[in-house]
Amino acid sequence: MKHPDEEELIAYHGGEVLRRDAIKEHLTDCTECRAEFERIDAVLGALGAMPVPDPGDDYGRRVWRQIAPRLPERRAAWWSFAGAGGFTTSWLQPRRWTAVGAIATMVTVAFMAGRFTKRISPAPIAADASAGKVRERVLIMAVGEHLGRSEMVLVELANAEPLNARQKQVNISAEQRRAEDLLEENRLYRQTALEQGDTGLANVLDELERVLLDVAHSPQEVTPAQLETIRQRIDARGILFKVRVVGKELEQREESSTPAAKQNGSMPQKRNNT
Amino acid sequence: MRRMRQSVEATGDSDAIAVERTLAGDRDAFRALVERHSRNVFRLAYRMTGNQHDAEEVVQEAFLRAYQKLGQFAARANFGTWVYRIAANYAIDRMRQRKSEDAQREPAGRPSDDGIERDVASLVPDGAPSPERLAQSEQLAVHMRRALNELTPAERTAFVMRHWGGSGIEEIAEALKSSTSAAKNTVFRSVQKLRRSLEPFVERRGQAKAMGTEL
Numbered sequence: 001m002k003h004p005d006e007e008e009l010i011a012y013h014g015g016e017v018l019r020r021d022a023i024k025e026h027l028t029d030c031t032e033c034r035a036e037f038e039r040i041d042a043v044l045g046a047l048g049a050m051p052v053p054d055p056g057d058d059y060g061r062r063v064w065r066q067i068a069p070r071l072p073e074r075r076a077a078w079w080s081f082a083g084a085g086g087f088t089t090s091w092l093q094p095r096r097w098t099a100v101g102a103i104a105t106m107v108t109v110a111f112m113a114g115r116f117t118k119r120i121s122p123a124p125i126a127a128d129a130s131a132g133k134v135r136e137r138v139l140i141m142a143v144g145e146h147l148g149r150s151e152m153v154l155v156e157l158a159n160a161e162p163l164n165a166r167q168k169q170v171n172i173s174a175e176q177r178r179a180e181d182l183l184e185e186n187r188l189y190r191q192t193a194l195e196q197g198d199t200g201l202a203n204v205l206d207e208l209e210r211v212l213l214d215v216a217h218s219p220q221e222v223t224p225a226q227l228e229t230i231r232q233r234i235d236a237r238g239i240l241f242k243v244r245v246v247g248k249e250l251e252q253r254e255e256s257s258t259p260a261a262k263q264n265g266s267m268p269q270k271r272n273n274t
Numbered sequence: 275m276r277r278m279r280q281s282v283e284a285t286g287d288s289d290a291i292a293v294e295r296t297l298a299g300d301r302d303a304f305r306a307l308v309e310r311h312s313r314n315v316f317r318l319a320y321r322m323t324g325n326q327h328d329a330e331e332v333v334q335e336a337f338l339r340a341y342q343k344l345g346q347f348a349a350r351a352n353f354g355t356w357v358y359r360i361a362a363n364y365a366i367d368r369m370r371q372r373k374s375e376d377a378q379r380e381p382a383g384r385p386s387d388d389g390i391e392r393d394v395a396s397l398v399p400d401g402a403p404s405p406e407r408l409a410q411s412e413q414l415a416v417h418m419r420r421a422l423n424e425l426t427p428a429e430r431t432a433f434v435m436r437h438w439g440g441s442g443i444e445e446i447a448e449a450l451k452s453s454t455s456a457a458k459n460t461v462f463r464s465v466q467k468l469r470r471s472l473e474p475f476v477e478r479r480g481q482a483k484a485m486g487t488e489l
């Protein structure tokens with residue numbers, strides 16, 4: 001047979017059956033093609049051996065805990081959801097998800113109101129201005145608190161140290177659990193910010209999420225050297241600083257949205273890109 | 275072998291029952307599906323996205339979408355394969371989104387100079403191989419991640435599904451929303467690119483392997 005080309009050798013490696021016997025026989029006789037096949041096999045073999053982190057035996061349970069509150073309630077038959085309540089998709093149907101979605105949307109609206117007033121249509125907000133203001137304040141507070149709690153975890157981690165000189169490991173399980181709790185709401189805020197085009201906020205939340213994930217997945221007990229590496233990663237991202245800046249801006253926004261501030265005519269300031 | 279096949283069939287049967295019960299309103303039945311298939315979907319998602327953060331998001335989203343679309347799921351199909359495909363679809367979108375986010379972000383915000391995630395978990399010693407071997411494998415891992423990151427989302431998906439997931443061309447074509455010939459071409463292109471990037475680093479392994487490996 002003629003020499004198989006690269007595409008045929010790759011397909012052969014992947015188990016394709018076309019001309020399989022002929023290629024196999026050819027590879028036994030032809031040193032040039034065998035060498036080519038071995039080069040392909042070496043690359044694919046090395047890639048095949050690339051490790052994937054083990055998410056842990058309880059990973060399935062964790063996934064369930066994270067998605068369960070967001071699942072629509074299923075009554076009797078699936079299709080019975082579609083027509084009920086005037087929503088077009090069952091995604092928006094369940095009370096809990098609707099509430100979470102609404103909060104997330106409002107959070108972003110609150111951010112947008114300060115940052116992208118020109119880009120967001122004022123009409124829906126103007127329809128119920130006073131209710132909107134109240135909502136906005138509540139949401140600014142919610143995200144501000146989220147950032148505050150995140151900051152606290154990071155600060156505690158930065159200050160963690162062995163209880164005494166003889167102790168070789170530092171227990172960070174408390175920070176780990178809190179980081180895990182914060183992850184979900186962070187993800188929700190980030191996705192909503194992204195959907196609304198607030199990339200500045202989404203980027204900060206994205207970086208925060210990576211740090212929280214690192215912490216949530218680190219061992220419960222770490223050596224001082226490992227703890228130092230975690231701290232260096234936090235420092236390298238400058239996330240603590242960014243969280244503080246955004247938190248401060250939210251505080252200012254919250255103050256400026258109080259009735260007294262409104263009377264004084266103060267307006268939310270455009271947030272700096274962090 | 276026979277026992278393994280029986281076990282796979284049993285999983286398939288219990289998946290089908292769990293799907294039916296979920297459709298009838300039993301949330302715990304879906305919980306069983308999530309707990310059974312999460313790790314497998316995570317492996318795919320991690321290989322596609324290259325980081326744990328995005329991989330976990332893909333896993334969650336895949337199961338949420340699976341739940342949402344469960345009414346469209348043909349009972350004859352394999353739930354594991356189906357949710358795997360949903361995850362692949364979402365991972366492509368996530369990778370595209372991530373690329374555009376990264377393009378907008380300033381370089382200082384990158385997790386490391388080569389954009390590669392280094393998991394904290396990987397800092398834990400694991401059976402202590404020699405420092406030279408560790409350094410070599412770490413270096414190779416860096417090259418491999420970099421080479422994978424240079425693939426387009428479609429190429430990476432095709433490669434992961436074909437060479438790690440063992441998916442058929444039709445399945446890959448469905449995930450890529452392309453024809454089978456285009457999917458085949460994408461698989462080929464991805465391997466070609468990876469070869470070009472990685473051959474200089476794995477050649478010695480290849481030669482060593484060739485000496486003692488039958489075809």
